[in-house]
Amino acid sequence: MTSGASKTGSVRSATNRHFEHAAPAGTPRELLRRVFGFDEFRDGQQAVIERLLAGKNVLSVFPTGGGKSLCYELPSLMFDGLTVVISPLIALMKDQVGFLRGRSVPAARLDSSLERDDVRQVYEQLNAARLKLLYVSPERLGSERFLHLIGRRRISLLAIDEAHCISEWGHNFRPDYLKIARLAKRLHVERVLTLTATATPEVAADIAREFDIADADIVHTGFYRPNLTLRITPCSADERPRVLLSRTQERPAGPTIVYVTLQRTAEEVARFLSDAGYEARAYHAGMDADARNAVQDAFMASDRMTVVATIAFGMGIDKSDIRYVYHYNLPKGMESYMQEIGRAGRDGAPSTCELLACADDVITLENFSYGDTPTPQDIAALLAEILSQDEHFDVSIYELSQRHDVRPLVVETLLAYLELEDVIHATGPFYTGFKFQPQRSSQEILGSFDPQRAAFLRAVLQHARKGRTWFALDADEVARAIGEPRERIVKALGYLEEKGDLLLQASGLRQGFRRTRASVDRNALEATIVTRFARREAHDIARIRRVCDWAEHYGCLTKRLLEYFGETRSDCGHCSRCDGQAPRTLPSTRRPLLGEAEAVRLRELRTEGHDALNSPRQLTRFLCGLSSPATTRAKLRGHRSFGLLASIPFADVLAFVERHAVK
Numbered sequence: 001m002t003s004g005a006s007k008t009g010s011v012r013s014a015t016n017r018h019f020e021h022a023a024p025a026g027t028p029r030e031l032l033r034r035v036f037g038f039d040e041f042r043d044g045q046q047a048v049i050e051r052l053l054a055g056k057n058v059l060s061v062f063p064t065g066g067g068k069s070l071c072y073e074l075p076s077l078m079f080d081g082l083t084v085v086i087s088p089l090i091a092l093m094k095d096q097v098g099f100l101r102g103r104s105v106p107a108a109r110l111d112s113s114l115e116r117d118d119v120r121q122v123y124e125q126l127n128a129a130r131l132k133l134l135y136v137s138p139e140r141l142g143s144e145r146f147l148h149l150i151g152r153r154r155i156s157l158l159a160i161d162e163a164h165c166i167s168e169w170g171h172n173f174r175p176d177y178l179k180i181a182r183l184a185k186r187l188h189v190e191r192v193l194t195l196t197a198t199a200t201p202e203v204a205a206d207i208a209r210e211f212d213i214a215d216a217d218i219v220h221t222g223f224y225r226p227n228l229t230l231r232i233t234p235c236s237a238d239e240r241p242r243v244l245l246s247r248t249q250e251r252p253a254g255p256t257i258v259y260v261t262l263q264r265t266a267e268e269v270a271r272f273l274s275d276a277g278y279e280a281r282a283y284h285a286g287m288d289a290d291a292r293n294a295v296q297d298a299f300m301a302s303d304r305m306t307v308v309a310t311i312a313f314g315m316g317i318d319k320s321d322i323r324y325v326y327h328y329n330l331p332k333g334m335e336s337y338m339q340e341i342g343r344a345g346r347d348g349a350p351s352t353c354e355l356l357a358c359a360d361d362v363i364t365l366e367n368f369s370y371g372d373t374p375t376p377q378d379i380a381a382l383l384a385e386i387l388s389q390d391e392h393f394d395v396s397i398y399e400l401s402q403r404h405d406v407r408p409l410v411v412e413t414l415l416a417y418l419e420l421e422d423v424i425h426a427t428g429p430f431y432t433g434f435k436f437q438p439q440r441s442s443q444e445i446l447g448s449f450d451p452q453r454a455a456f457l458r459a460v461l462q463h464a465r466k467g468r469t470w471f472a473l474d475a476d477e478v479a480r481a482i483g484e485p486r487e488r489i490v491k492a493l494g495y496l497e498e499k500g501d502l503l504l505q506a507s508g509l510r511q512g513f514r515r516t517r518a519s520v521d522r523n524a525l526e527a528t529i530v531t532r533f534a535r536r537e538a539h540d541i542a543r544i545r546r547v548c549d550w551a552e553h554y555g556c557l558t559k560r561l562l563e564y565f566g567e568t569r570s571d572c573g574h575c576s577r578c579d580g581q582a583p584r585t586l587p588s589t590r591r592p593l594l595g596e597a598e599a600v601r602l603r604e605l606r607t608e609g610h611d612a613l614n615s616p617r618q619l620t621r622f623l624c625g626l627s628s629p630a631t632t633r634a635k636l637r638g639h640r641s642f643g644l645l646a647s648i649p650f651a652d653v654l655a656f657v658e659r660h661a662v663k
Contacts, residue, residue, distance in 0.1 A: 028053070031074055035103050042067040044221035048193070049075050052157065057192045057213045059163070061204060061220040064197040064342020065320075069096055072159035072193050076133050077105065079156030081190070082126075085135045086180065087161040091296065093135040095318050100133060109135040110146070113289070116503055123149065123498050138176045141183060145494040145506070147428070155189045163194035164335070167206035168420075168536070172335075175409075175416035179426060181210045197223075197342060198335040201566040223338065223565050227345045230557045230575040231354040236587040240328060240356050241272050247326070247354065248278060253304040254323025259340055260308060261329040261364055262625075269328060270308040283309040311336065320347040326354050330361040332368075333543035334550065334564045357551040359588035362544055363649050369540040370650035371626035374406055374414070375617060376530050382406070382414055383526055387515075392427070394510040405618065405630040415511070417532050423520055424513045432508035434493055435470040438501065445501045456482075457496075460489055470505075552583050591648060598645065599660040605641050610634060620654040 028049050032038050041049075044062055048071040051058045062068045073096070076083035087093055093109040100107035108122045108131055125131050126149055140146050158180075160166075166177040184192055192211050199207065208218060235243050244258065260266050263284040273280035279302065283295045299307050300319055308328075325344040331337040337355075345351030374382070381404055386395065395415075401408040418424045438445065442461065446454040459482045464471035475493075479486040497504040546564075553560050558572035571578055602623075605613065612630035613619050621628055622636065625643030636642060645653045 028074060028078070031077055032070075035077065035105065036070065036074065037103075038070075042070075044219050045070055047219045051217050051219070052191055052193060053078065055191055056217050057211050058194070059199075059204060059207055059211075059213045059218045060193065060195045061199050061218065062195070062197060063221070063223045063225060064339055065346035066197065066221060068161070068195045068197070071195065072157060073100065073105075073133065076157055079190075081154030081156035082129075082131060082150075083133045083157040083159060084150065084155055084189075085133060085159040085161065086138055086141070087135060088138055088165070088174070089161065090137070091317050092161070093137075097133075097135060105133065106131050107133040107135070110140050111135075111137045112139070120497060120500065120503075124500075126150070126153070127498050129153065138174065138180075141176065141179070141429075143429070143431075143506070145490065145497070145504075148491055148494060149498075151187055155187055157191055157193060158184050158187075158189040159193045159195065161195050163207050164196040164199050164203050166194075166210055167199075167203040173413070173536075175412040178210075178416050178419070182426075184211070198339050198565075200335070200564065222567055223562055224558070224567065224569055224572075225342075225345065226572070227348055227350050228341060229350065229352050230341070230561070230572075231352060232357055232551050232557065232576050232581075233354060234357045234551070234584055234586050237358050237360045237589055240358065241269070243356055244269070244326060244328060245273070245276055247324075248273065248276075248306070251324065251352070255299065255302060255304065255319060255321055256306040256324040256326065257322060257340075257343060258306060258308040258326045258328050259331070260310060261332075261361065263310060265329065266308045266310055270306075273306055273308070278306060279304060280306040280308060283307050285310065311340065317343070318346075319343075321349070322346070323349075323351050324354070325351070326356065328356055330355070330357060330365065330544070330547050330551075332365050332540075332547075334546055334561065335543075337547065338561065338565065355551060357548075357586050359548065359586040360647065362548065363591075363647060365544045366541055367624045367626065367646070367650045369537055369544075371621045371624060372407060372410055373533050373537045374410055376526065378404055378406055379414065379529050379533070380526050382411070383522065383529065386415075386418070386424070387520065387522065387525075389513075389515070391515045392512070393515070394430070394512045396508070396510050398509075401629050402633070405612070405628050407628065413533075413536075414529065415513075417529055421525065421528060422516055423525065425516050427512040427514050429509060429511050430490075431506035432476065432510060433472060433474055433506070434490075435467075435472050435505045435507065436464070436493065436497075437470055437503040439503060440501055445496065456484065456488075457492060459484075460492060548586060551586060553577070554583050589647075594645070594648065594652065594656045598656070601641055601644060602657065602660050610636065612636060616654060616657045619657045620650060623653055623657070624648070624650055 026034065028046065029041075032041065043066070044060065045067055048058050048060050052071075052075045060068055060071055072083055072085060090111045090113055093111055097107045097109045106125070108125060110119065110122055114122075122134075126134060136146070160180060162172070165172050165174040166180065167173065194207050194211055194213070196207070204218060204220075207213070208215070233243060248256075258269060260269060263286045266282040266284045270280045270282035281295050281298065283292060295307060296317065299305050300317070303321070322344045325341050327337070327340070331340060341353040344353055382400065385400070397408050397411050400406075400411045404411075415424070419426060446457055449457060460473070460478055463478045463481055464473040475486050475489050478489055493502065493504055496502045550557070550560055554577070556571035556577050557575040559569055562569050577583070602619070605619070612628070612634040613622055618628065618630065622631055622642060623645040625646040627637055631637065
């Protein structure tokens, strides 16, 4: 049993008497002092809480570090049922659950970092109605067992963090978020709170529409943070290391984040700063979880460490004294920039946010967008497979992704578009296979049930295939063999897991759908989906270009940034422009010409005969440093030609490949 699990156990025994049967007495302000230790609400918090207590759905738009979490933590204690918090940020969930347990609030989380025993204990607490708050990742909503269990509970509040992910036009669209509104209705959720720090007026309108939020119930506190000084330093790619080092040398030491676009850049810049004598470490998704956690823990404990990171770092990390946020590369949009600088100066002390602006970064960012846009041929092939299914069908996102060499997120987006076009309707996720390890003998397990239920369980378990350490069964096959509903079999396995009779693992996640129309005009639908992806690509490209326009803007940088988010203010008086720095065109490096040397490398690559590089687009993605399911499966990221032409626009590389590598 891990230390986290033992804490859960102690909290459960200490807090059940206080919370299980009735909400704690007191007004919101009394609970604010007694449970959370604060004397006053921060701007907007009380307005959100009052609306929730009145039974309304609410959208909270607060700046990063503006106190969004209290808006669901406090009212959850005043409701009789459960509060479910959906967040993609594991670090945030860990911090908030630890904070709440420290105040004797029964809270737990379910995410991919938990051990099996921890998950089982959370399920036990949930089944016994011993939790007030449960934090889950969006992926958990794909678990049949979880949905069966949560469906038996009264959900007083559903809180959705990073709610901008629901908008097709948001900067971090996640197709799974589109399903949350339907799930809220299915689970009979009593009220919904959506939270974001980066919603433009258009994105806020999308969120409000999906969750039936009235205009009067949108609480927007404004984004202005007077303690943040925004600075822009145009510099060439070659100059950036020197500029970053000089800033580090001339400014007082303090916790610092340097944001970069590529994993290899994170490694290079961290090494450069370390060689110069500074405590600097890289952080990116290519590192294993233990290494990332070690960097994060060291940063949290330090008063001067620098983390050079891709955008994965900082999400949900509650460190109040970050003094500097540097953007070594251009952010992918104004929303990303606002979110990332929001991690600085949460303690209210002066902090500096500086962008080392170079136009070379535009190509890299645009290539990511171009590389993710499926071709009309990809779309046609995916649609042909999906529309050939029966009225009720299911698919594996992973298998579709592998078969068509399209990233899983793109497949999910296409399926979401088909739902938006009312061609298909999601009926829910499920697993095809289960593995289990009995923790007691069959006689002991079955002996606790009446004869009828014991006979049913015996029939299920007899159809399991024994491996070296696990038993395996296919729920559909067992259902057909014993003539029982599949749902009953899945519920039974989940119940045995909750009791501790089995260790259970699910596999083979599939998404269920229903065709909403008997026939569709295939050509018209293909054209519509192609247009949707093209619009999204154009939107992403415009977002990147907007960052460049802002970096070259003549007036107050803070004022201009806030205008993008629908907020009107006067000049800040302390950004680069207000301090008198004149704007100038962002420098760029002259692009290398594609010539015979590159053509030779292309032909060599083709002669190696990689199946993952058969088409011009596959080759182009590879040469631009963009991985795909096929190249990942073939372990080609370490190939000497991977990313060879990453500094060249995607369209130019594609044209070059079509001329020289395809015969």
